[in-house]
Amino acid sequence: MAREPEGNRITPPHVPFYKATDLGGYRMRHLRLGKLRLLRPRLLRLFPLLRPRLPRTRAGQRRAVQAVMLGCVLALLPATWLFLAADDRLRTTRDVPRTEVAMVFGAGLRGEEPSPYLAHRLDAAAELYRSGRIEVVLVTGDNSREDYDEPDTMRTYLTERGVPGRRIVSDYAGFDTWDSCVRAKKIFGVDEAVLISQGFHIRRAVALCQEAGVTSYGVPAQGDRKNATWYYGTVRELFAASKAATEALFEPDPRFLGPREPGVARALATTRP
Incomplete structure (x- = not known):
């Protein structure tokens, strides 16, 4: 074969x-x-922790379930606090009480222009000024780099929409919400303000400024589409709530404090055109 x-x-x-x-x-x-x-x-x-051990008795299983439930409750407590603290402080551009100062929080730039979210915040501030509900706009944002200047970009945007430059005050060290609120109180002498931000952020802004000593009303900016960025911001707020609760509890100093500035008082002393 x-x-x-x-x-x-x-x-x-x-x-x-x-x-x-x-x-x-x-x-x-x-x-x-x-x-x-x-x-x-x-x-x-x-390394015994590498071996997962589930409780074998009913009592142990019950304690495990209770521990998980307690963890969920503790995780949701900060968000619940934000909701309750700001619930009766939210208004619209039409019914917000007349207040001398409005605060606009930075929300990023696209090149040399405000991001869409920031533009909507500034539009709301310009509307409040034109309607006579506010007298001065405090723009607070990040200017930690020479090539990134949120406050001056916000100022330019507002002046192009009819807000006089002498009625705009810039805070160049508003690196986060807590810093902006504390600096508004301690540096610029603001006791009461209308806060302008997106709906997903406004409750945290109101709660933190209230804790910083600024009597606050929140106005959610309008015109935002519920896109991926909006949903990301909403989810992010759940985690930011814990940071906000810690800041309200321990009241840390902002990254930069410095001497008091008379910018807001000087702007209020000028007459409307």
């Missing part, structure tokens, strides 16, 4: 291809896996 040429041999279907062609590599992989299996019990003895 003639032998089949070597080149025409076919690997039997029940033999894995890598076993028929690379026995050496297969043995090496098998040995490495075997060593890892031998090491696992030793690792578990050295």
Whole structure:
């Protein structure tokens, strides 16, 4: 019987291809896996936390469920505090009480222009000024780099929409909401203000400014589409609520404090055009 040429041999279907062609590599992989299996019990003895242990008794299971529920409640407490603290302080541009100062929080730039969210905040501030409900706009934002200047960009946007420059005061160290609120009180002497921001952020802004000593009303900016950025901001607020609760509890100083500035008082002393 003639032998089949070597080149025409076919690997039997029940033999894995890598076993028929690379026995050496297969043995090496098998040995490495075997060593890892031998090491696992030793690792578990050295690091017992690596071994997941579920409670075996009903009492233990009940305690585990209670612990999970308690963790959920504690996680939601800061968000609940924000909701309750600001619930009766939210208004619209039409029914907000007449207040001398409005605060607009920075929300990022696109090149040399305000981001869409920031533009909507500034539009609301300009509307409040034109309607006579506010007298001065305090723009607070980030100017930590020479090539990034939120307050001056906000000022330019407002002046182009009819707000006189002498009625705009800039805070160049409003790096976050708490810093802006504390600086408004301690640096610029603001006792009462209308806060303007997006709906997902306005409750936190009102709650923190209230804690900083600024009697506040919140006006959510209008015109925002509920896109991916909006939903991201909403989810982010759930985590930011814990930071806000910590700031309200411990009242840390802002990153930069400095001496008092008379900008707001000087702007209020000027007459409307």
